[in-house]
Amino acid sequence: MESRQQALDFKRTAEANGDISGLKKAEHALKEAGEQIDQLDLFRKNLQSFVRLYEFLSQIVPYEDLELEQLCVYAKHLHPLLRVDRLQQDDVDVGELQLSHYRLSKRAEHQLRLNEETGEYTLKPSSDVGSGKPHDPEKKRLSEIIEALNDIFGAEVSDDDQLQFLTGIAQRISRQEDVMAQVNNHSVEQVMHGLFPKRVLDTVLDAMTDHEKLSLEVLDNETKSRAFALVILKMLKTAGELGGAKGAGI
Structure with a gap:
């Protein structure tokens, strides 16, 4: 993330000074930094997928593998630490914006039941199971x-x-x-x-x-x-x- 921020700062400086060569270098550095962030993001997603899959399968299959269990615990605690906070390339100044008008639209209407109903509480059975039609x-x-x-x-x-x-x-x-x-x-x-x-x-x-x-x-x-x-x-x-x-x- 620091390399991306540095590349952004360097790009702004090159644009302000009209430095074409420096601008190209900054764009190349931005591209490399973006690729590194993408790799980190992919690793983070794969790590989360591994934890979820292992926790699910371990309830069905007794792996009896201590190293695999330790890896799952480590990955589970590592995942929230791998934050990928993407930076905007251009900052948008909204300080001078003013709200001129707004509109309210009715999207839907629901009736809320606040009083408890008497009688037995039952779940509605599923009615769509088996109703699918085969493809022609x-x-x-x-x-x-x-x-x-x-x-x-x-x-x-x-x-x-x-x-x-x-x-x-x-x-x-x-x-x-x-x-x-x-x-x-x-x-x-x-x-x-x-x-x-x-x-x-x-x-x-x-x-x-x-x-x-x-x-x-x-x-x-x-x-x-x-x-x-x-x-x-x-x-x-x-x-x-x-x-x-x-x-x-x-």
Whole structure:
């Protein structure tokens, strides 16, 4: 903390004197001091985590380790001594500030019961346990597809247009028996190193009149074209694994 304060003082002096070289040195010293404080803060948190975990587990598992017990006692007393008081880089003078107005807003209203009620005191049973619903794998898969498409095309094109474009290309490819034979019998890595990316580009060219804007983005950028081919491949793979799905008619 002293080194950080010294660096702050040195920085203020350099700024006042217009010393560019000194200012750079002060900023470097501030950075190093900040890193040291971060390390101390992390050590303090890890120390607290160790104490809590050991005190909890020692109630369940009899470690019978004297050194470990001594370490826990030492860490428990050391933790409050490791205070990390961060300093502000710039002091803000609020001496001339004056309160001009204030506003009261009603956030909530509660009724306090001051009189004791007669009868038995009981706890309300929990009503939410077991009420959770399992995640829909179909919705999760659709969300992953949309996220992948957004990474390729960005947010300028709507999700519906992206899905329509993707589904159209996937349906065209699913009708190509030679391609689907590779998709169904090889891993993702093997298919992506074969003719599949090129076949996707050919299919995009065929559908270019229907989706000109999206098609141009795929055709003009090799990274996007391969990423797009990979999304379609995963889509077709998943459809085949689910069974009962017709090609890419997901």
